[in-house]
Amino acid sequence: MKIIQVKIKNFRSYANEIVVDFGDLTAFVGKNDMGKSTILEALDIFFDGGVIKIDKNDINKECTRNGDNEIQISVVFDNYPQELVLDTSNLTNLEEEYLLNKNNKLEIIKKYPTAGKPKTFLKANHPTNEECKNLHSLKITDLKKIIKEKNIICDNLTKSAELRKAIWKHYSNILQLQEIEIELNKEDAKSIWEQLEKKLPHYALFQSDRTNNDGDNEIQNPLKSAVAQIFKDEKISKELQTIAEEVIRKLQEVTNLTLEKLKDMNPEIAKTLNPKIPTIEQLKWADVFKSVSIAGDEDIPINKRGSGVKRMILLNFFRAEAERKKNNNEKSNIIYAIEELETSQHQYHQRLLMEALKNLSKEEGVQIIITTHSPNIVKQLQFENIRVVKNNENIKEIVKLEKHVLPIPSLNEANYLAFGEADEEYHNELYGCIDSRGLLDEYFKDKPQQKYKEFKDGKIINEYPITKTKYIRNQIHHPENTHNPKFTFGELQQSIKDMRDFIQASKGNQQ
Incomplete structure (x- = not known):
């Protein structure tokens, strides 16, 4: 089973329902305290991963003031099981049982009243005709009674699934299909959830910050995850x-x-x-x-070592998993969720880890979810991998990047949207974009200017006024010229903003 969408409502900073699309590799990027880790932790609660325990503080404060104390986490799956035994030894499938949503996907909803024990539902495009609705809540004797009273033809009266199919076929022209929520906690529908739960992917969350004790899950979890898969x-x-x-x-x-x-x-x-x-x-x-654990020399637990060493073990666990799954042609369903994978690692190890995760995400039945603050990691991704998390007028927004709608198709643009600032490389890209369109003169028009000293062969050969953007461009390309005051970080960011605004405006004019 593969996650294709997650919906979160009334959970921490997400008051209104937020809908997030997922792929084989999904990266949440953005500033601190934007709600990136919240998504990973909501999934740990949904899958009962055991790392995060839900409590009343998880209920959104605004929702609480409005009298709404129910957290809701929904997951939409593709690649769901084609056959299930919903009744005793009774093979059937979700489509014939009208247990898929209107998009023909499996959508499981968990509601947590006052952050307590969950109630589980399926969102299903299901019959609502009074004559044939709620059949999953009926016992086999009740289904047989309907068959007999309505003179419905059914070849097998010993299996509930066959009885349901016969009834629905009888009313096929007037099923009145509507997308409704079917509660799975009720006695007669529990078997549906029991069978589906067995098929759910294993969810393994690796957090970035840990307490330093013998039960440190950052070391334990990779092996525990392996144990869960083995069983x-x-x-x-x-x-x-x-x-x-x-x-x-x-x-x-x-x-x-x-x-x-x-x-x-x-x-x-x-x-x-x-x-x-x-x-x-x-x-x-x-x-x-x-x-199960890993110990170093003289049986000293690895969690007593530095955070860099601990994360290095995690790094190599993923590298080993990628190689093992490829060699063994494994098809297990597992989701690895890693917070801030750059934590305590220099750039070389970050690149190794990102490559391992990219390779792992290509294996069948494996999904990777990460959060990151690292522009370098963002540049290793594809546009379809990135979800930018940000506040838009105090409303949480998760933007799925599409290359063709950006002012300039660059991963530096993704970093700018995620972190609100950029570097000299992005300044060069924007400048080059304007230049390639033959719009530099238009961009420079009416812009304030300042003097720039041109230096060549050991001496200043010229001094002339240029715009701030051109001034920064020259300094980036000619670092050997130290005869001009260095531009500030603020000036760099303002120049980047000015060029982005110009590109967006000129793009609209061209259309």
């Missing part, structure tokens, strides 16, 4: 189930014999006792390996 292997799952069944059988035998012997001694006490043995579903095999 999803179908062959291993079947072998473990066989072992569990045998252990439970022997335990049942021992407890039954014990109670039989107890009856001989004290029948009254024996009557009050019952064997309590966990079901196979209750067994948590991954907990057996919950203490």
